[in-house]
Amino acid sequence: MGGVYEERPSRLDGAAVWTRTGTGGPVRSFSVLPDGCMDLLWSEGRLYVAGPDTRAYVPENPGARYAGVRFAPGDAPALLGVPAHELRDARVELAALWPGDRVRRLAERVGDAADQAAALEDLALLRAADAPRPDPRLRAVVAGLNAGRTVAATAQAVGLGARQLHRRSLDAFGYGPKTLARVLRLQRALALVRAGVPYARAAAEAGCTDQAHLAREMRALGGTTLSAYAASVASAKSETPQPSGSSTTA
Template sequence: MSPRHEVVQVPPHPRLRPGVQIYRGFRIHAGHPRERLELPVGFVTLLLGFDQRITIGSVGTDLAADPVGAGSQTFTSLLAGMRTSSVIGVHSGSVHGIEVVMRPWAAYAMFGVPMHELTESLVDPSDVAGGAVRRLVDRLAEIPDWPTRFTELDRSLLHRVENGPTPAPRVLRAWDLLVGSAGATPISGLSRELGWSERQLERMFREQLGLAPKAAARVLRLQHALRLLVADRPLAEIASRAGFYDQSHLNREIRAATGMTPGAFLNRIRQAPTATARVDGTVTTLVLQA
């Protein structure tokens, strides 16, 4: 692999796990614009960019032709909360930085803001955490090697988590139950298990996770369906196992979330199996123009 085109993925410090899932360092020099589909997932993403800017827009937007149109946003670094639909990201072909993928409750502990403020949106992390993020990015960019960068990132994120709010144990329990069932646990069942009313459960989810319970369950069911799709399971089986009413319901959900039919999505994966990013088996990113 060229030293100017590399991806280095490592686990974070043990004390940050399991909330912080992975660090992914990257230095890409493709020589032409690169377009990616960012899928709805049960994670929050912190992108710490060292140089070039990335433009983000809704699915169906031709960012290559009109990078400033249709409500697009441009960032060097960004913080992306949970969302229920995909977005398109484009960069010039040269980009360098670190991506931090974390559970939503870990982002709540790290940034100390109500997570619903980040839901279905992307923001500059400096708008949430102030100048500390800019100073961290500057330090990371000056470090010449990935292991030392990751050590510095560990130190900074540990400080934030240890000085941030503690997620409620019942929120963590609810999230684990929902993730463990791939979104199939009924919300009424979660409420009974936790001893909260459904209104209390929704309020705590929105504060410490971002999405309301039903929306979070929908994202997790979609993830489950896409994992089965990539494993070449029949659509009827996927619909049944992932908790959809029928195959038509599955088709509508995948198209609504990704802008593609199940078949088109699977073809994209097959065409460029190495041009995808995965966390815990879930496809999080699909490169559309490599």
Template sequence: MYRERETPLLPGAVLWDRGPAAAAAEQRVLPDGCTDLIWCDGLLVAGPDSRAHLSTTPPGTAFDAIRLPPGTGAAVLGVPAAELRDQRVPLAALWGDAAARALSERVAGAQDRGAVLADVARQRLAAASGAAPGAGPEAEPLRRVVLAHARNGKAVAETARAAGIGERQLHRRCLALFGYGAKQLAGILRLHRALDLVAAGVPAAEAAVRSGYADQPHFAREVRRLAGVPLSRLR
């Protein structure tokens, strides 16, 4: 069984876990702009996806994880988000064997593994010094501006003006923070807005218009491009 919960240790983050399944299962994970730190008999990083990721889980596999809010993964993990885009890598590849092993042992012995992951993420986010591009405290105002504009479907030029930088610089900094540019981030968030409406019973045509698509065919094309399947199958 899969479940999610919020954590007071890191506002905006989501703790999730999934118990062991009796049989192998395939999941289609949609891009959401987030980075996940996952415990599964070891620590794994799932970078921000630009398209759907198909994951096959062997029988008996269980997970405990934290889903970091968009734009925070670089600070927590210490590398630009673009380096992790569409990647699944062991934490040891980023932090080294000793540091990854120490955290793995701590998580393995914890009663609440998600809380341990959240505490570590909170500490690293607070201590971020900017060693990784886009990871320092100075990046937070930009992260907030870009996210707010992306969620409201604002144009890149308008976002750049609000941030007080040029469009090219905005793109470079968004790559470091989010793993992709502001326009791509906005498209991913728009897809989720529309899918949430459809899941709530709103007709697809209405969900498309309310989410900022030109029409239902535009929405359908974006579903196929980002999710890899038509809306009827995604449902």
């Protein structure tokens, strides 16, 4: 089994709070697919950050207990104080970004709490209160790309030149706007697949050229096939709810 996953909206705008716990039985590995987001995580007494992914990530210890705050795309760098591209495809100890003594105290506070996810959310809310507000133009970039607009049309709509948009995207999302568009398009397609929509229709509605295009993107970004993903979703539904950006594989 991949464990029990639960998620709820956060009090932090655009974020989600989630937990994953073991089931006490055999644990099946699972992979987390790119979703344009970054997470603040607590697990086994440690605080760390999941950077923006461009490929599927397989946790080293799938049976561990996890608590996380998943930030909206582009929001985490200002809160954490580090450009997203420095954390791309990485899991980094929070102590590498913030003073070690402070992180140890925070990790102990979260670990001692009755609800680690709620304590982690409180930490994020306190940090966000002193951090710069999310850039509305970058949120508009996410909204435009997620609506299927081209990068050029999105840049024009938010009043940014191509080079400026690319530079800001690296800092906010960890990669350029074309990659963000691909990640968001894949997530749109997979949401339809999880809802039982046939692959060809899911591809068309998400903005792919055809089913073969979606299959290639699934391989490139998710490291698996559409049929394997659909099978993992069906298996997971019989066990526990799953995160929007993950799949469980044997």
